Amino acid sequence: CEIDLRPGGLFRTVMRSPEGQENPSEGCYLEVVENTRLVWTDALERDFRPAAGSSGCFDGHFTAFILLEPHPEGTKYKAIAVHSSEKDRKTHEEMGFHEGWGTALDQLVAHVKTL
Secondary structure, three states: OOEEOOOOOEEEEEEEEEOOOOOEEEEEEEEEEEOOEEEEOOOOEEEEEEEOOOOOOOOEEEEEEEEEEEEOOOEEEEEEEEEHHHHHHHHHOOHHHHHHHHHHHHHHHHHHHOO
């Protein structure tokens, strides 16, 4: 994992399935607002340069939004993924996108509870 958490900064991650299959992803942070908003896309590379191809996860592109706001019981978390086409959205969904993000969020919540 490589993270340069600033607008124009690079992110590079590799997700590994339970079977050991690796799915690399690379992109650019678009917006970073501490404790409020994080937006990134795999359609761009470091410093907002257009990506040469797909990020490796699938053939299309997507932009992700993580939105946080105060809530009486803690923090409200909202995640949005915008795909470049309906076909790309469906492909990403069939790859387990929703389950993967849900699992990652559950792991994050469990970790935060240990702090």
